[in-house]
Amino acid sequence: MELVQPRCKLCSSTPEVRSSSHLFLDLPSIEPKLRSWLPSSAPQWTSNAQVICDSWIKDGLKQRCITRDLKWGTPVPKDNFREKVFYVWFDAPIGYISMTACYTDQWQRWWFNPDQVKYYQFMAKDNVPFHSVVFPSTLLGTGQNWTKVTHLVATEYLNYEDTKFSKSRGIGVFGDQAASTGIPSDVWRFYLLYLRPESQDTSFSWVDLQTKNNSELLNNLGNFVHRSLTFVFKFFGGAIPAVCPSNHDFEVMAAINKELRQYTSSLACNHQRDGLRAVLSIARIGNQYIQDQEPFKLVKPNRPLEDRERGATVTAIAANIVALVAIVLEPYMPETSGRIKDLLGNPPQLSCLPQAFTQFLASGHVIKEPQPLIMQLDTELIERLSKQCGGETKAPAKKEVNPAEVAQLQAQIEAQGNKVRQMKAGGTASKAEVAAEVAILISLKGQLATAQGIEPTPAGDKDKKKSKKGGGGGKENIKQSPATATAQPPSKTPVDEAEVSRLQALVTQQGDKVRALKTSGASKEAVGPEVAILLDLKQQLAAAQGIDPAILSGKDKKKKK
Incomplete structure (x- = not known):
């Protein structure tokens, strides 16, 4: 395949084909x-x-x-x-x-x-x-x-909202930014593994992160752990009560074992996302178990002994389900798992994955006073982070560059630029005639910028000089010096290819520096001087290529008396 009129994206010069030896x-x-x-x-x-x-x-x-x-x-x-x-x-x-x-x-x-x-x-x-x-x-x-x-x-790929991650365009959240959000690292681990694109592309969403945190982590897992251990601490002085399981309890254990087998199988097959869902299912079973059995009612002093024993059994089994959750959660949320184990007193049997649900916490085992595990993510925080990371901004699609259209517009700009210079140098054209031709030139430059996929720069006022007399209502100074009135368009000099190459390299290097400063959020005071250096280098490059710098920039500087 051959490119039609290939040009460098940065300086529009024609690439040079060179040979190079490689391994x-x-x-x-x-x-x-x-x-x-x-x-x-x-x-x-x-x-x-x-x-x-x-x-x-x-x-x-x-x-x-x-x-x-x-x-x-x-x-x-x-x-x-x-x-x-x-x-x-x-x-x-x-x-x-x-x-x-x-x-x-x-x-x-x-x-x-x-x-x-x-x-x-x-x-x-x-x-x-x-x-x-x-x-x-x-x-x-x-x-x-x-x-x-x-x-x-x-x-597969993880996308960002309805677009792609792009560090250069500031779209997406990256490691250094995630660390400064105030959202715990375990929550990031949880959500990214929950979204893991194992079989198809998935998309990161701030709203979905908030929803999964507040529902799956806070309301499901965190709520189950806190309620279960609170019952032990509040009704049994922090000691695991004696257990006398019923047939219903064994059915619950069987459901948990089914999820445990799914968890083990998923990790063995490198299906980390499915393994995490099994962890959440175990917590969900535990929550439903407490909701159905209501041990907080059964253990009240005015209830019959049979009810109070039943309440103790449910509380003990729920606490042991928490112990299992601490074990299976460790690969996904190690800090949270560690905190749960610490609340349980760090018994040694929680250091390895069991083949089946068992009594991890013996009767009489003492736990610590439970503390909340998961913080809620509020809408105000999510909206701020979404805006900060470009989650509300969809990058506009870039127009495909048509080399033939670009070349045609460049030729028209060169011809129109020569026409404007000749009119100004001749001194016979009226101001209105010159202005009309300048307007055509500016329009062509805007069309060229659009064709190249560059945002057009608004044209500024040109060569306007205002007097401070009469409250600032001065007139334009259009008087020309004799030398200007008789000047002819400058003759073209031979292009020094070495000098052009040197300046092109400097323009590229300075451009990269400016983009890096802007991407990092540097102040205008820091970016401004570097932009000025870049513009000056582009002027030098234009002169070295035999191009009028005024044509390249498309605007003159404003001057005031």
Whole structure:
């Protein structure tokens, strides 16, 4: 495919084709070994990872470039390539090994032990090719017995509200922002795992975050834990009462065991989202159990002994369900799980996952006074965070750039600019005639900006000079000096390609600096001087390219007496 009139997005100059030598990973020569290895690993991968890997090897692997002509990255330690860096997704997976080696001198026990080590990788689907084909091929190519991935777990994409996350446009909430929201980290863990895009794309929503927190965490899980332990502390002095379960209690235990099996199976299959739903279901069963049995009524002193014993049993079973919740919640909300365990006195039996529901807290075991676990997220906070993170703003769709239309408008602008300059230099055209042609020029520039997908800049007043006499009602000064009246359009000088290249690089660098300042929320006082430097560099670039800077900017500076 050939581009029609290709132009640089930043400076509109025509790209120059240059040759460059690079290193390639010889995947075709490793392909037989890769195909031989895949059947032992791929069946444990998620279905999307398998499909993506199959699409790469279906028609045979191609050599893949693993170096780049960049200034940042890991330098290539090879003669004639030392000015280059490795491509990040060739280099980064090797970092998994080097990081382990930095952590322990026993790193080979993990990385050269494929028969005993299960190796899990978690990623979004766009990184699957590098971990299913490229990195395993790199390891196979060494001829050594490396530990290779056994479980490749890939997700689909998480979107933001009704659009995509975009750090450059300030749309979405990111790690540093999440930390400053005041929302506990466990709530973030819970919601992101609740939304985990395991089989299809999902969307983050501030309103949904509020709803899930206030309903699933606060009203369901948090309410169950607090009520259950409050009954123990209020009616039994903080000691777990004796238990005499009925057939109905065993039915409740069976329902809980069903959810526990679902939980265990889900985590074993890397379905973390389903595992979290099982945790919430256990809390929901416990809530319903308390609601049906009403132990707070049964334990009252005026009730018969049989009722009070029944109330004690329900209270004890509910407390033990809380203990199970503390165990299964730990992978999702470790801090909250730790707080529940602390309230229960941290008995050792809560440190491992049981195969079935059992009596975790023996009769007489003493707990601490319960405290609220989950805070409510109010609407005012959610609305503020939504506005702050762009949740209420949908980025406008960019118009597709038509190179032919852009080139045509650029030619019209150049012709119109020459016409305006000649009229001004001739000195015979009236002010009204010049203004009309200038208006056409400004309109063309606006059309060009739109065609390039750039927001047009409103034109300012041009060359207006006002007198301070008579209360500021001065007249425009249109008198020209003799030199201006007889001047001719400047002749074009040869373009210095080296100087143009130097200035283009500086414009790009300064532009990146300005965008970074704006994205970080820097003050106008900090951004203003950098913008001035950028504009000056663009003027220098225009002059070096033989373009009138006035045509490039589309406006003159205002001057006042």
